[in-house]
Amino acid sequence: MFQFIKEKLKNIYSAVTSQLQSIFEKKSIDQSTIDQIQELLIKADTGIAPTKKIITHLQSAYEAGSLQEGSDVKKILHQELGLLLSKNKPLPQATIFLLVGINGSGKTTFAGKLAHFLAKQKKSCLIAAADTFRAAAPEQLTIWAQKAGASLIIGRPNQDPASVTFDACEQFKNQNFDALIIDTAGRLQTKDSLMKELEKIKRIITKQLPNHIVCTLLTVDAMLGQNSFHQAQIFHQSTALDGIVLTKIDGSAKGGIVFSIVQELSIPIAYLSWGEHIDDMTPFNPELYIQNLLGEVKLQSHKHQ
Ligand SMILES: Nc1nc2c(ncn2[C@@H]2O[C@H](COP(=O)(O)OP(=O)(O)O)[C@@H](O)[C@H]2O)c(=O)[nH]1
Ligand SMILES: [Mg+2]
Structure with a gap:
């Protein structure tokens, strides 16, 4: 059962996640990488405004020279995606x-x-x-x-x-x-x-x-x-x-x-x-969700958390 769930979940958002993975592994970043990330975010239905926010930050980090390799991209994405979800308040204890x-x-x-x-x-x-x-x-x-x-x-x-x-x-x-x-x-x-x-x-x-x-x-x-x-x-x-x-x-x-x-x-x-x-x-756990999207963890049913 556990294996079955794992296998199934492995595929969640795998297309986006695996393309991000190959960017995170890059040893050097150029303008085309940023364009590629923009395209990826739009394709994943992130929406125009949130994508713009993220790309603006990536772009200014690139121009400031602090975006040099894939791991820098990952750090900024993690941070920016986290900011986007920081509004997500937990539900009240409803009955x-x-x-x-x-x-x-x-x-x-x-x-x-x-x-x-x-x-x-x-x-x-x-x-x-x-x-x-x-x-x-x-x-x-x-x-x-x-x-x-x-x-x-x-x-x-x-x-x-x-x-x-x-x-x-x-x-x-x-x-x-x-x-x-x-x-x-x-x-x-x-x-x-x-x-x-x-x-x-x-x-x-x-x-x-x-x-x-x-x-x-x-x-x-x-x-x-x-x-x-x-x-x-x-x-x-x-x-x-x-x-x-x-x-x-x-x-x-x-x-x-x-x-x-x-x-x-x-x-x-x-x-x-x-x-x-x-x-x-x-x-929904915003941090876990982002980690899943960035390929750091797999989402699992609550039973296995
Ligand atoms: N793959 C998948 N199928 C689902 C999920 N939730 C519901 N379904 C399927 O979607 C169809 C509609 O679901 P249902 O709960 O009847 O929707 P309702 O009309 O809103 O009550 C059913 O065939 C469900 O088995 C899900 O999270 N994943
Ligand atoms: Mg129904």
């Missing part, structure tokens, strides 16, 4: 997690992974299946809840998701659960009715559980690159988000999207998720 995002972005899968993550911290967990539109949704969540050892409350087909949320809040209180995860229906951020429904769900939670910290997490498919950036932007305009769960990073070469999201949206990245195994997630 209620509301998962939102478009269809297929990985909400249900992450609900299972998060329940398992919390269960490992000895927290009893209730998952609410508030996606009452998709017939297969409860079935998929039942499997995840079983794997995670979590309890599950399922809405009736086409039951108002706000009413499922109400029932879930009652059960959460009555049975003294430690955490509540609410899996919602996929919604297009541009669809007014669905966004209104989300606000209704939020109102019910704050009314029923006023003393609890609620964390609204947006699942974002990393494979969509800059498109996922725009998705998060529009979502955030419609409903307040506390954090982003970047999913499917196993299939993406767009590791730079993290810098773009943190810099330009000011929404913290809360978790990373990859693969279909219940352990395939980790709370």
Whole structure:
């Protein structure tokens, strides 16, 4: 199992990482190296503004004569990427997690992974299946809840998701659960009715559980690159988000999207998720992420950290 995870993770962002590696090994740097780094960062979807910041620093170090070999590039990149992520605040200790995002972005899968993550911290967990539109949704969540050892409350087909949320809040209180995860229906951020429904769900939670910290997490498919950036932007305009769960990073070469999201949206990245195994997630750790991107460490599921 361990080997399997390692093998899988070895490939995360490998294209960017391996090209950076060959730059870090260079014995001398010239202008074309800086141009090459710029191209790499743009290709990895780091975004124009963050890339510009990094390149400006590299350029002035080069002109000042302090950028001479590959290891100097690595030092500056590490520092600059760290600065870009320094805004990424850790999440508050929430007990209620509301998962939102478009269809297929990985909400249900992450609900299972998060329940398992919390269960490992000895927290009893209730998952609410508030996606009452998709017939297969409860079935998929039942499997995840079983794997995670979590309890599950399922809405009736086409039951108002706000009413499922109400029932879930009652059960959460009555049975003294430690955490509540609410899996919602996929919604297009541009669809007014669905966004209104989300606000209704939020109102019910704050009314029923006023003393609890609620964390609204947006699942974002990393494979969509800059498109996922725009998705998060529009979502955030419609409903307040506390954090982003970047999913499917196993299939993406767009590791730079993290810098773009943190810099330009000011929404913290809360978790990373990859693969279909219940352990395939980790709370986002900026320093580890940078080390992974620069080829210093491999990202591992929380189980192995
Ligand atoms: N490779 C990979 N696949 C994922 C990940 N998260 C979800 N999936 C797959 O993406 C599809 C949609 O996920 P699902 O959780 O149902 O998304 P939802 O519609 O937002 O609830 C499913 O086939 C999942 O197995 C991930 O982190 N990595
Ligand atoms: Mg779902």
